[in-house]
Amino acid sequence: MAKPLTITEKIILNHTDLQEISSGDIVNARVDLALGNDITAPIAIKEFFAIGVDTVFDGKKIALVPDHFVPNKDILSAKQAKMMREFAKKFNIENYFECGEAGVEHALLPEKGIVLPGDLVIGADSHTCTYGALGAFATGVGSTDLAYAMAFGELWLKVPESIKVIFEGKPKKWVSGKDLILYLIGQIGVEGANYMALEFTGSTFKHLGMADRLTISNMAIEAGAKSGIFEPDEITENYVKSRAKRDYIFYKSDEGAEYVKVLNYNTETINPQVAFPHLPENSVDIKEASAKNIKIDQSVIGSCTNGRIEDLRIAADILKGKKIAKYTRLIVIPATPDIYRMAEKEGLIDIFMDAGGVVSTPTCGPCLGGYMGILADGERAISSTNRNFKGRMGDVTSEVYLANPAVCAASAILGKIAGPDEVVS
Amino acid sequence: MIFKGKVFKFGDNIDTDAIIPARYLNDSSEENLKKHCMEDADESFSSKVSNGDFIVAGNNFGCGSSREHAPIAIKSCGVPIVIAKSFARIFYRNSFNIGLFILSADTDGIENGDVLEVNTDTGEIKNQIKNTVISAKPIPKFMSELVNAGGLIAYAKKKIKEGKK
Ligand code: SF4
Numbered sequence: 222m223a224k225p226l227t228i229t230e231k232i233i234l235n236h237t238d239l240q241e242i243s244s245g246d247i248v249n250a251r252v253d254l255a256l257g258n259d260i261t262a263p264i265a266i267k268e269f270f271a272i273g274v275d276t277v278f279d280g281k282k283i284a285l286v287p288d289h290f291v292p293n294k295d296i297l298s299a300k301q302a303k304m305m306r307e308f309a310k311k312f313n314i315e316n317y318f319e320c321g322e323a324g325v326e327h328a329l330l331p332e333k334g335i336v337l338p339g340d341l342v343i344g345a346d347s348h349t350c351t352y353g354a355l356g357a358f359a360t361g362v363g364s365t366d367l368a369y370a371m372a373f374g375e376l377w378l379k380v381p382e383s384i385k386v387i388f389e390g391k392p393k394k395w396v397s398g399k400d401l402i403l404y405l406i407g408q409i410g411v412e413g414a415n416y417m418a419l420e421f422t423g424s425t426f427k428h429l430g431m432a433d434r435l436t437i438s439n440m441a442i443e444a445g446a447k448s449g450i451f452e453p454d455e456i457t458e459n460y461v462k463s464r465a466k467r468d469y470i471f472y473k474s475d476e477g478a479e480y481v482k483v484l485n486y487n488t489e490t491i492n493p494q495v496a497f498p499h500l501p502e503n504s505v506d507i508k509e510a511s512a513k514n515i516k517i518d519q520s521v522i523g524s525c526t527n528g529r530i531e532d533l534r535i536a537a538d539i540l541k542g543k544k545i546a547k548y549t550r551l552i553v554i555p556a557t558p559d560i561y562r563m564a565e566k567e568g569l570i571d572i573f574m575d576a577g578g579v580v581s582t583p584t585c586g587p588c589l590g591g592y593m594g595i596l597a598d599g600e601r602a603i604s605s606t607n608r609n610f611k612g613r614m615g616d617v618t619s620e621v622y623l624a625n626p627a628v629c630a631a632s633a634i635l636g637k638i639a640g641p642d643e644v645v646s
Numbered sequence: 647m648i649f650k651g652k653v654f655k656f657g658d659n660i661d662t663d664a665i666i667p668a669r670y671l672n673d674s675s676e677e678n679l680k681k682h683c684m685e686d687a688d689e690s691f692s693s694k695v696s697n698g699d700f701i702v703a704g705n706n707f708g709c710g711s712s713r714e715h716a717p718i719a720i721k722s723c724g725v726p727i728v729i730a731k732s733f734a735r736i737f738y739r740n741s742f743n744i745g746l747f748i749l750s751a752d753t754d755g756i757e758n759g760d761v762l763e764v765n766t767d768t769g770e771i772k773n774q775i776k777n778t779v780i781s782a783k784p785i786p787k788f789m790s791e792l793v794n795a796g797g798l799i800a801y802a803k804k805k806i807k808e809g810k811k
Binding site: 366373611 | 659664674709797798
């Protein structure tokens with residue numbers, strides 16, 4: 222009988238010419254999609270030309286998404302975007318998106334059905350692991366890797382060991398995928414899954430939709446993981462069936478597959494979380510965070526972590542008919558043009574603006590301290606993004622607290638870190 | 647190969663935003679990256695570091711973003727090797743891909759300003775100030791082939807020449 226395999230091992234195996242596979246093996250794997258953005262693609266393009274091949278392996282299997290600094294914030298970033306555009310034109314890159322069609326890559330590609338269950342995706346962006354939510358093997362790599370993959374359609378990969386993470390039970394009100402992943406990172410640390418695949422399962426996920434799964438997989442990298450995968454189910458099927466333009470495969474882990482460890486959590490005991498500066502592992506319960514009376518200057522709702530329509534709806538629910546605190550800034554960034562349009566139609570943009578917030582066109586913007594909401598010295602932000610490293614959103618003396626969109630909205634209203642229960646009854 | 651140089655010591659979880667902040671990522675030229683290397687961890691690093699010096703750190707060096715700008719910035723400063731207790735995965739892979747040596751070793755006994763002699767073939771790290779020797783974890787064979795070839799692109803070119811692609 223064949224050795225039982227994890228979903229991760231199976232997907233990788235089926236992208237090689239090998240008959241069998243074990244974690245720890247270094248293999249050459251075929252890629253279904255290679256991704257770059259306006260920061261990482263320019264280096265990849267230079268390296269691509271250095272290899273000396275005539276063309277890309279397949280213009281349909283490459284995605285180039287300008288999202289970090291677009292619409293361009295300055296001349297230098299415009300040059301980087303131009304380089305990408307010219308490359309896309311030259312090699313007929315099907316999945317290249319210009320400004321008004323572009324959104325934050327990891328929100329855009331699943332939304333458009335460009336990544337699908339069973340795919341093997343590499344991306345020159347660390348949050349490429351987001352697509353694990355769809356039951357794909359997806360991992361972040363560097364620009365040189367992207368160059369190699371664009372040239373040859375394959376890449377060297379070490380087959381990761383897996384950690385199984387089981388969440389059981391129904392989440393409490395206001396508890397979202399963001400809270401579960403912040404909680405997990407708090408438990409295992411920012412290096413807790415280094416080089417490994419996190420495999421999420423358990424009854425909790427029957428109660429959470431695809432948006433929450435995408436948020437969870439998105440932050441797998443914040444525990445050092447190579448990927449963060451969900452076994453596809455009906456929720457996956459419902460999400461992908463109307464979006465997919467090609468076939469996809471649902472893989473499942475075999476009974477008896479090997480895990481480095483199995484972690485069990487009771488979701489019913491978990492409250493909304495806030496990760497204190499300067500590491501995502503510094504997560505504490507919202508009650509504890511709120512009691513500390515931490516004043517904020519800015520609240521950011523957006524990014525590949527929590528910039529989806531579900532996130533904006535939650536934030537709008539809390540902000541409806543309310544004003545944000547004086548001298549506090551609220552910046553809302555729908556992650557893709559479709560989300561922006563939906564938010565507009567549903568009246569969410571009005572709610573944000575009536576509350577005193579500003580709504581930006583889709584971009585990464587302040588998430589990585591690019592533009593559209595940079596912090597001055599000593600300033601403090603609460604943010605629905607994924608990283609709170611020193612200086613991540615601006616000056617090195619500024620601070621970022623990570624939380625779910627409900628907490629970010631409530632905090633904007635009170636001008637201090639606060640839970641949604643403190644502003645809505 | 648044997649390398650000798652002075653140590654710049656850093657702590658745990660030095661992330662890619664500290665190695666090269668995103669505010670400088672609108673320009674991927676080596677001069678730009680070199681100028682701002684390690685800026686948010688040690689503002690004066692780029693003015694103090696000289697060719698051949700080492701970066702030595704604690705756990706999880708290079709965590710965060712996939713930006714290859716981080717190892718490129720370090721290599722552009724003339725630093726040939728980073729030694730840390732552990733590395734974040736993408737940084738690890740990027741370093742080998744661009745031909746920067748990465749060694750995992752117990753760095754607790756190494757201090758700022760120490761002088762090391764590092765043998766990348768044997769993984770032996772001699773501390774000439776403290777008169778101690780530690781050994782780094784062996785590098786997987788494929789990874790040392792990559793670095794010895796000069797990185798992934800040079801490796802790819804070699805493959806094309808050999809007609810394997
Ligand atoms: S939104 Fe933030 S984390 Fe996501 S891709 Fe953009 S910069 Fe990276």
